[in-house]
Amino acid sequence: MPKIVDRELRRDEVVQATWRVIARVGIDNVSIREIAAEAGHSTGVIAHYFKNKDEVLTTALQLAWRREVDRIARATATLSGFGALEALVAEVLPVGGDRTLEMAVWMSFWGRAVGDEQLAAQQRRYYGEWRALIRTCLEEAVACGAARPGVVPSDEAVRIAALVDGIGIQAVLEPDRISPTRLVELVVGYIRSLRSQPVAPMPA
Numbered sequence: 397m398p399k400i401v402d403r404e405l406r407r408d409e410v411v412q413a414t415w416r417v418i419a420r421v422g423i424d425n426v427s428i429r430e431i432a433a434e435a436g437h438s439t440g441v442i443a444h445y446f447k448n449k450d451e452v453l454t455t456a457l458q459l460a461w462r463r464e465v466d467r468i469a470r471a472t473a474t475l476s477g478f479g480a481l482e483a484l485v486a487e488v489l490p491v492g493g494d495r496t497l498e499m500a501v502w503m504s505f506w507g508r509a510v511g512d513e514q515l516a517a518q519q520r521r522y523y524g525e526w527r528a529l530i531r532t533c534l535e536e537a538v539a540c541g542a543a544r545p546g547v548v549p550s551d552e553a554v555r556i557a558a559l560v561d562g563i564g565i566q567a568v569l570e571p572d573r574i575s576p577t578r579l580v581e582l583v584v585g586y587i588r589s590l591r592s593q594p595v596a597p598m599p600a
Contacts, residue, residue, distance in 0.1 A: 414456045423504035481533035491576035527553045
């Protein structure tokens with residue numbers, strides 16, 4: 397009897413192997429042969445599930461975004477306003493394991509998107525959704541009076557997205573200088589500065 401293979405599971409295995417190769421050698425040096433070796437499959441198996449390397453790479457980016465969105469949904473399901481916002485950013489900060497790997501993948505794709513309009517359009521769509529999630533949390537905080545006067549949700553959504561990216565990149569490139577704890581402190585500290593009432597500092 398032929399072995400039954402879960403197509404989506406196999407594709408996810410290949411994509412996660414692709415993340416590891418990207419983090420190790422950079423997106424421009426990724427090859428199907430190296431992805432196959434990392435995944436423990438032959439190049440023929442990769443070809444069975446993907447048309448070409450570009451499809452593998454595009455799927456890698458899609459999966460990174462899908463996983464982040466799923467984590468955010470679970471983490472914020474019972475929260476709103478600033479509570480939801482803190483939980484939201486905690487799910488995307490590179491604080492070790494897969495989250496650091498995901499940030500490295502995003503960093504690789506940012507460079508590749510320059511000059512690739514299709515990839516750039518995909519990145520813009522993801523960023524639009526990401527800022528919308530942040531903005532919704534801020535709008536909830538403003539509506540219930542939890543935000544200090546003058547907080548503009550659309551403006552702060554841009555600032556917070558930039559803060560997460562900027563400090564996240566530094567943490568990936570300089571992990572000895574910015575620890576996971578310090579990374580969270582910096583981002584959450586800024587979010588708490590937007591509250592109408594002071595919040596106790598995060599415990600050391």
